[in-house]
Structure formats: C-alpha cells, structure tokens
Amino acid sequence: KKEFAVIGLGRFGSNVALTLEKNGHAVLGIDENPEVIQQMAPLITQAVGLDATNENALRSVDIGSFHTVVIAIGSDFENNLMTTVTCKNLSVPNIICKALTIRQEEILLRIGADRVIRPEHEAGVRLAESLLAPSMLEYFSLGPDTDYRLAEFEVPSCIACQSLAQSDIRNRYGISVLVIKRGRDVVMNPPPEAILQPNDILVVLGHDKEIESFAQLN
Amino acid sequence: KKEFAVIGLGRFGSNVALTLEKNGHAVLGIDENPEVIQQMAPLITQAVGLDATNENALRSVDIGSFHTVVIAIGSDFENNLMTTVTCKNLSVPNIICKALTIRQEEILLRIGADRVIRPEHEAGVRLAESLLAPSMLEYFSLGPDTDYRLAEFEVPSCIACQSLAQSDIRNRYGISVLVIKRGRDVVMNPPPEAILQPNDILVVLGHDKEIESFAQLN
Ligand SMILES: Nc1ncnc2c1ncn2[C@@H]1O[C@H](COP(=O)(O)OP(=O)(O)OP(=O)(O)O)[C@@H](O)[C@H]1O
Ligand SMILES: Nc1ncnc2c1ncn2[C@@H]1O[C@H](COP(=O)(O)OP(=O)(O)OP(=O)(O)O)[C@@H](O)[C@H]1O
Known part of the structure; x- marks a missing residue:
C-alpha cells in the first residue's frame, strides 16, 4: 500500500x-x-x-x-x-x-x-502550560489512567552543588531523579552521592501534583 | 506585577x-x-x-x-x-x-x-512525526546539544512475556529501560528478571537513531 x-x-x-x-x-x-x-x-x-x-x-x-x-x-x-x-x-x-x-x-x-x-486549540493550551511552569522544560504523562509523569528540569539554583542525598528531593517532593544530564554525558539511576551541578538537566518521575510543586522551586 | x-x-x-x-x-x-x-x-x-x-x-x-x-x-x-x-x-x-x-x-x-x-506549522510537524513512528507514544529530547531522548512505548508484542534480560533490549537496540508501568503501578530501574507483559508501558532512554529503530519493532 x-x-x-x-x-x-x-x-x-x-x-x-x-x-x-x-x-x-x-x-x-x-x-x-x-x-x-x-x-x-x-x-x-x-x-x-x-x-x-x-x-x-x-x-x-x-x-x-x-x-x-x-x-x-x-x-x-x-x-x-x-x-x-x-x-x-x-x-x-x-x-x-x-x-x-x-x-x-x-x-x-x-x-x-x-x-x-x-x-x-492545542497550541494555546500547550503555551499556557509552559507559562504556568516555565522551569519544566518538557514532560509527558505515563498514560490517561495515571497521574504519573516524566518531566525535565534544569537543576534549581537552590539545590545546585548539593548531592542528590543532601537535596533530599525524594522526601521533600516525592519525586525520583531518573537521569542527570551534564553537557554531553548522561547518568542513569544516579547514586545518592552524585553532586547536582548548575546547568545539569534532571529527568524526574512523580505524580502531577508533586512535579508541579517541584516546578515552583525556580 | x-x-x-x-x-x-x-x-x-x-x-x-x-x-x-x-x-x-x-x-x-x-x-x-x-x-x-x-x-x-x-x-x-x-x-x-x-x-x-x-x-x-x-x-x-x-x-x-x-x-x-x-x-x-x-x-x-x-x-x-x-x-x-x-x-x-x-x-x-x-x-x-x-x-x-x-x-x-x-x-x-x-x-x-x-x-x-x-x-x-508546529502541529503539522508533530502530526508527521507521530505518523512516522506510531508506536512511540510520547517523547522528549534531553536538549538541543544532544541526540539523547526519552521515549514512551507500549511493549512490542514480539518481546512481551520475556524478561528484560531475555529481550536483550540494551544490546540489540542500545537503549535502556528506565521505567515499566503496568496498570497503576510504576517500577523504576526494573531488574533484569522483570517480565515484560503485554500492555506494559516502557520508558526508555537512548540516542535518536536507536530509539527510531526500536520504534520500528511494532
Ligand atoms: N489590532 C487589534 N487589536 C485587538 N484585537 C485584534 C486586532 N487585530 C486582530 N485582533 C483580534 O485578534 C483575534 C485573532 O485574530 P486573527 O483572526 O487575525 O488571527 P488568527 O491567527 O486567524 O486566529 P486563530 O487563533 O483563531 O487562528 C481576532 O478575534 C481579532 O478580532
Ligand atoms: N475541496 C477542496 N479540495 C482541495 N483542496 C481544498 C478544498 N478546500 C480547501 N482546499 C485547500 O485546503 C487548503 C487549506 O485550506 P484552508 O485555508 O481552508 O484551511 P486552513 O485551516 O485555514 O489552513 P492552514 O493550515 O493554513 O491554517 C487551501 O490551500 C485550500 O486551497
């Protein structure tokens, strides 16, 4: 065909x-x-x-x-x-x-x-969503039946230079850091001692509400 | 303001x-x-x-x-x-x-x-991209300076019912499975013995070309 x-x-x-x-x-x-x-x-x-x-x-x-x-x-x-x-x-x-x-x-x-x-219509909704959470660079939902989503952020300045453990992201926000991208390098499942540097890109997993709170950090 | x-x-x-x-x-x-x-x-x-x-x-x-x-x-x-x-x-x-x-x-x-x-313009490009890789449900790039991307797929039927290790996704496609979503449950960093079931949603990380090959599996 x-x-x-x-x-x-x-x-x-x-x-x-x-x-x-x-x-x-x-x-x-x-x-x-x-x-x-x-x-x-x-x-x-x-x-x-x-x-x-x-x-x-x-x-x-x-x-x-x-x-x-x-x-x-x-x-x-x-x-x-x-x-x-x-x-x-x-x-x-x-x-x-x-x-x-x-x-x-x-x-x-x-x-x-x-x-x-x-x-x-879709472009208008998409623009509004990016205005509502400008620090969230990208995201997608894990499905229509769940409120889990994956999202991409630049490291917020208030946690830059801390380790993942020190930043306590999981306890404070309920979200998990799956990937840290630094320049051209990509670290999957970063260990607790990994240091978050300014300009690092984080990929996180969490519920919509948790991710929205984390998005307010910047 | x-x-x-x-x-x-x-x-x-x-x-x-x-x-x-x-x-x-x-x-x-x-x-x-x-x-x-x-x-x-x-x-x-x-x-x-x-x-x-x-x-x-x-x-x-x-x-x-x-x-x-x-x-x-x-x-x-x-x-x-x-x-x-x-x-x-x-x-x-x-x-x-x-x-x-x-x-x-x-x-x-x-x-x-x-x-x-x-x-x-953007809607036209986005529609064309979804027509080119219909099995790739969602994705985002990790940045303009990299060809790494995160993508979401339904488990391809040819690897459903195998374990992650048996499916050998990392060796065959060069991509890593970061998350398996099954119904309402979400497993991060799934172990090699995790069984992939039909209707599972996978979140994978890889280079654009590797992800595009994996997308052809369906
Ligand atoms: N100078 C102006 N001041 C205020 N409003 C204006 C002006 N010019 C156009 N508009 C309004 O902007 C709206 C959108 O304009 P227009 O129809 O040109 O854009 P469009 O891009 O075709 O719209 P759509 O978003 O529906 O695709 C209209 O409701 C129109 O009345
Ligand atoms: N019956 C038809 N058969 C073939 N082409 C048609 C027909 N009706 C409209 N078109 C063509 O479809 C194109 C787009 O139409 P139209 O301008 O109505 O849509 P639009 O939604 O405003 O376009 P855009 O995608 O630029 O926003 C035009 O180039 C027009 O010539």
Whole structure:
C-alpha cells in the first residue's frame, strides 16, 4: 500500500507533507488552488490540483490505495466533511482531519475520521502550560489512567552543588531523579552521592501534583 | 506585577487565556471585535474591547504592568507587528507572539518578541512525526546539544512475556529501560528478571537513531 496523502496544503497540511517527505516518504499532495500546487510541486513527490469533494476526482488518484490520508482543510467545514465522507466511502484505513472547534471534531469522528487535530486549540493550551511552569522544560504523562509523569528540569539554583542525598528531593517532593544530564554525558539511576551541578538537566518521575510543586522551586 | 494579558482572542489566544484562568490565574483579554469580547467576558477575569495598535488604548489598561503578554493576532501581520512594538515600548518584560511564517517569526524576534509560536506549522510537524513512528507514544529530547531522548512505548508484542534480560533490549537496540508501568503501578530501574507483559508501558532512554529503530519493532 502507498503510504500518505495530504488533502489541503495550507500551513498545517503543507508542513505535514514536507516533514513526511524530509523523512524519506513519498507523499501525494492534493489542493484545489493551482497556485498552491505550483508552489508545492517541486517539494513533494506528487502534487495534484483537484477538488477533493469530487468523488470521481479522488478515485482518479486512487485515494483508496493510501494507508493514511490527512485532510487539512480548516476554513470550509462542509468541504472538510464531504472530503472525509468520500475518503471513508473509498475505504481509506486511517483518516486524520483538522478541525477548528470541538463540535466539528465530534462530527468528524462520528462520520469516520480516526483522529482529529485542532492545531490552534492545542497550541494555546500547550503555551499556557509552559507559562504556568516555565522551569519544566518538557514532560509527558505515563498514560490517561495515571497521574504519573516524566518531566525535565534544569537543576534549581537552590539545590545546585548539593548531592542528590543532601537535596533530599525524594522526601521533600516525592519525586525520583531518573537521569542527570551534564553537557554531553548522561547518568542513569544516579547514586545518592552524585553532586547536582548548575546547568545539569534532571529527568524526574512523580505524580502531577508533586512535579508541579517541584516546578515552583525556580 | 500582574501576570498575564492576551491580545487577540481567536482560537489560539482564547485557549491560552482559558487555560491560564482554569489554572487559577487572572487574565486580561483584549480584542477589537465586540462580539468576541461579549463571548469571552463571562469566561475570563477581564475582557476589554480596544484596538491594540493604539498605544494610548494599551496604556489605558496599564499593559506595562503585565509580566507576560501573548499577542495572538495571526491574519493581519501589520497589526501583529504594531502591537508587539507598542508592548515593547511600554516595557512588557515577556512578549510571546503568534506568527504564520518563518519570515514573520524572524521579524517579530528582531523587533522585540521574546518567543514566537507558529501553531499550524508546529502541529503539522508533530502530526508527521507521530505518523512516522506510531508506536512511540510520547517523547522528549534531553536538549538541543544532544541526540539523547526519552521515549514512551507500549511493549512490542514480539518481546512481551520475556524478561528484560531475555529481550536483550540494551544490546540489540542500545537503549535502556528506565521505567515499566503496568496498570497503576510504576517500577523504576526494573531488574533484569522483570517480565515484560503485554500492555506494559516502557520508558526508555537512548540516542535518536536507536530509539527510531526500536520504534520500528511494532
Ligand atoms: N475541496 C477542496 N479540495 C482541495 N483542496 C481544498 C478544498 N478546500 C480547501 N482546499 C485547500 O485546503 C487548503 C487549506 O485550506 P484552508 O485555508 O481552508 O484551511 P486552513 O485551516 O485555514 O489552513 P492552514 O493550515 O493554513 O491554517 C487551501 O490551500 C485550500 O486551497
Ligand atoms: N489590532 C487589534 N487589536 C485587538 N484585537 C485584534 C486586532 N487585530 C486582530 N485582533 C483580534 O485578534 C483575534 C485573532 O485574530 P486573527 O483572526 O487575525 O488571527 P488568527 O491567527 O486567524 O486566529 P486563530 O487563533 O483563531 O487562528 C481576532 O478575534 C481579532 O478580532
């Protein structure tokens, strides 16, 4: 099976297509705007101008032969919907859509989208979270059924130059230091006598609330 | 100092504002569209209708007293630019702007933005990366100066029911298993005899290339 097609080469769609191409995958890009096709044609494997709400046009590029189709049409929800329904009818196994609102997301999931992305909404939430805990450089949750997370911090200045044991992080915050990165070196399961130096990067494991308190240290 | 103001309450800006409010912070929201202000007024601490390119209007809400101002105006770059320059002149310490293109980002950084976000671009790259390694549930890099990363995977079926030692992950892939999560339980630094069960979540540390090979296992 061919891999990826992207319908709608706006900022979101074109970046999906370009990133896939950069990583060695052939992408079919579709857009009804000939200027967009002209711009994208030198940059992706195949760029075709057609109206994706037209089932015959989608058949003509054998859209059903693609494993994953990304439908990146934002501003015209009816176009987005029509295109999604058509791809579903043509048996595309994995359909990923952009949506602008949660109501649109619900509708798209109900009519056959496998996954829906709301770029502006997600970026707004992500920015707010980084403003709320600016010392937490990165993190991810260990799952939807748990409040454990892994998080990355620069060593807070108030514990720099202490040993891990002296800093007493586990007792004071309930979190565990899994990794210390210093420059290019990485120490896993650092021993209690390991000295925390300024600019070290710590990777810690703990519950959301514990990690949030630790994040307030800076 | 007051904390947060958001100028431009479109999808990106409104979600920044709402997430900050949900986490207990008072937000000043500014938008020139009275319908937007009417919608947002019940949801945030203060919603003011004004044209943010007007320096006197921004002075009237004491914008310089805010530590962080998010300028979430996308489609009119001149408005975005004017507002950014005005906030800079009024001594806002931390200015974060939305941009549509990398050229806009460069300009905004040069005229005083501390950070620039391109939501559609970043979402497109992020989606493509998740399509390229669908078994890698989450990850983060340990820094811009290293290719070490932490990543989260569901146990690949071909090694489920083996012990960590039998699976020989470290020798075969060069990556280290830091955490095994099973249901609600979390085991740090699992011993070699730990059995990997289907549905376990693994957190591993390794170089980008090693993690990418491990990601192909599913
Ligand atoms: N029926 C259609 N068939 C093919 N392409 C379409 C169709 N409708 C819209 N497009 C294309 O999809 C692209 C993105 O559409 P639109 O501008 O509506 O979305 P957007 O969400 O605002 O984009 P961005 O990703 O830049 O935020 C445009 O280049 C447009 O030409
Ligand atoms: N000069 C200005 N002063 C105050 N508000 C403004 C100004 N210019 C634009 N806005 C507001 O900013 C909001 C977002 O603007 P716009 O629609 O240009 O951005 P967008 O990037 O498309 O939004 P979204 O975040 O929904 O993707 C709108 O509600 C608009 O009224």
